[in-house]
Amino acid sequence: MMDFKKGLNGALLFAVLFTLLFHNQYLGLNILIIETAALLWLAFTKQIDFRNRNHLIFGSGFFITALAVVFVFSDYAVVMNFLALFVFVGILIYPQARSLVSSAKLSFFNIFYAQIRFMDAFFTGKLGSGKIARALWKFRIFSVPVIIISVFVMFYRISNPVFNRLVIKIFDSIEKFFDMMSFTLDFTLIFTFFFGLILCNYFFIRNTNEQTIKDDANASDEIVRIKRKRYWRGLTTGLKGELRAGVFLLIGLNAILLVVNSIDVYWVWFNFRWNGDFLKQFVHEGTYLLLLSIVCSILVVLYFFRGNLNFYSANKFIKGLCILWIVQNAVLTVSVGVRNFHYIRYFALAYKRIALIIFLVFVICWLYTVALKVLQKKSSFYLIRTNAFVLYILFISASVFNWDQFIVSYNFRNYKESFVDLDYNSDFSDKVLPELDKSQNELSEIDQMQQTKFHFDTELMPVAIFHNKIQRRKKEFIHKWESKSILSWNYPESQAYESLKRSESKP
Known part of the structure; x- marks a missing residue:
């Protein structure tokens, strides 16, 4: 666990820096300045281990998105910068994390734990002298009486006009006082400071979650064979039935998808003719079919290759059917890409069409890892861990391109x-x-x-x-x-x- 005092000092220091950089300012160079300073602070205080691969990879992703905010300046780059921050905090909490899902859990819990620990330090006097904090904490016993008095004041105002006018005069005096204070107090400055403090607490005051760390450490990339006692000879009836059901299902799915792919290859790949209509539905139909097919492939593989069927000597045929199913899904993915190409050709570029291309790249990567799971007895943890990292790389990489300029230039050209x-x-x-x-x-x-x-x-x-x-x-x-x-x-x-x-x- 990190040094709490070191994290507390960092949070306060950078909350002040955040206020100086962002008060009444737009996003821009200020975000690169504060995030570079934060990374240097982590390096100076030895909270970054340059020998740790996770620190280097996800620290670099965080810095790259900060550069993208300044040199690409898109809403997407800003969102990816916050995503990179979210992941990086999880890595700082547990540098040995094997899965980004574990890092995301740790980071999410820290959003709340960091604020609780800061408030605890504030009210227990660990922050500075603590006299004001302790006084505020003790004053909480007066909150209920104040509420009751306020209710009775409201009742008396309704029943007594003279008393009501007196209360109005008092409120007018208070309002004038605050109007006068507004010349000396900038409430946007106060809001900026507290918003920055919340972010800096989250980044610098980090807390572990032992269960999440334990689950990550104990997870395996490989499926472990579970040996059961046999009460009769041969393979158990349940496993035999599962094998036969899997073969039947995969033969049916492959046959259906073969027909669909044959039609797409003939019509979409080589004999497409545009009739002048909008192609939006043309692309959406292929995308919906692809999503359905991908979900089916995930469920089929995760179910039939979840346990001892991976180790059965007679599983070669069902493995072959599964690989054929994956290959056909890859062909379907290419068909959706060809549909999208036709859409771009006749209706130019748009963000959703670029997003679809990135999604198709991810689908190909996903199908590859599913094939590895079947052939090399990989676990579900391996699938999630690997594809979460692939998705992170794709998201961060996409943030460094000036898509607005690319789209507009292409469309008018x-x-x-x-x-x-x-x-x-x-x-x-x-x-x-x-x-x-x-x-x-x-x-x-x-x-x-x-x-x-x-x-x-x-x-x-x-x-x-x-x-x-x-x-x-x-x-x-x-x-x-x-x-x-x-x-x-x-x-x-x-x-x-x-x-x-x-x-x-x-x-």
Whole structure:
């Protein structure tokens, strides 16, 4: 367990630093400053072991997402930074953790335990002199009488108009006092400090959960054979029946999926023809089928290969059927990817289409680990541990890309081939305003090409409204950026600002 006093000092110090960096500021350079300082503090106080692989991997993930907030500046990067923080706290609590699920549990419990331990230190006088804290703690005995007195005051006000006017005068005097105090007290500063204190308590005051650590340490990647006494010769009837049921089920599932995959390979892969309709349902149908098939594959493998069937000498046929089922799921995954490719080809890029690509990569990784479970007698713990790490890597890796710029640039560059939804593209973040800042001639050319190629019944955003919206957003962004301090600086918006200012200065 970590040194509590060291954690308490770190929490207080960084709560003050948090307040200085984030009070009346936007997210930006300040988040990189405080998280870099936190990592240096952990290294200086020897709370990071550079020989520990988990410390290096997840500490790096935490730092990478902080860089992404500043140099990519997306909502997704901010969310991933908090996710990386959440995981890293769990690793700091138990550096030998084998599964991210265990780290997540430890981190979640610490959200509450850290605040409780800080409050305990505050009220028991371990924090500074403790005189104010002890006085507040002793004052709790007066809370019930104060509530009762307040109730009676309310009753007397209703029944006695003179008394009511007197109470109103008292309340007016109190209100004036607080109005006067507002000139000297900045309540947003107080809120920022307490919010920062809660976060810093969570990060620096860490507590273990022995049961979670014990479960993680005792879990095995390999399935252990459970030997039972045999009361008659041969394989038990239950295991025989399970084997036959598994063979029957997998033959049926493989046959059905073979038909589905054959249709997809012929129609989707090699003979697809777009008839001018929206392809949203076309992609969704394949995705829903894939999800259903993946869930079935997980349940089938986890059930039939959960125990002694893994060690039965006559299990080669059912293993072969299971591997065939996994391979067919991989083919189905590729089919969904091809559907998504057609969707992008005719309807350009969007966040959900990119998210689907990342999901398909994860599915392929998941299927690979399921195959390893069957062939190498791996446990369910292995599946969860490995795929949680894969998911973490995919999430963190995705945070370093400027998807807004990639999507908008692709969509307007391919307007001759793909449908450009001006309404959708007009809502992208301020950092891509230079890419959205099209002249009326450019927009007219795009609209003319779109009218020629696409014919939809739905009402689309006119180019004039799009142009006016972007011009208004440009002015608002320039004003907002010029009012920001260096602590709120980020690279993409600084580049966008410089680009827009240059375009304004041109004749």
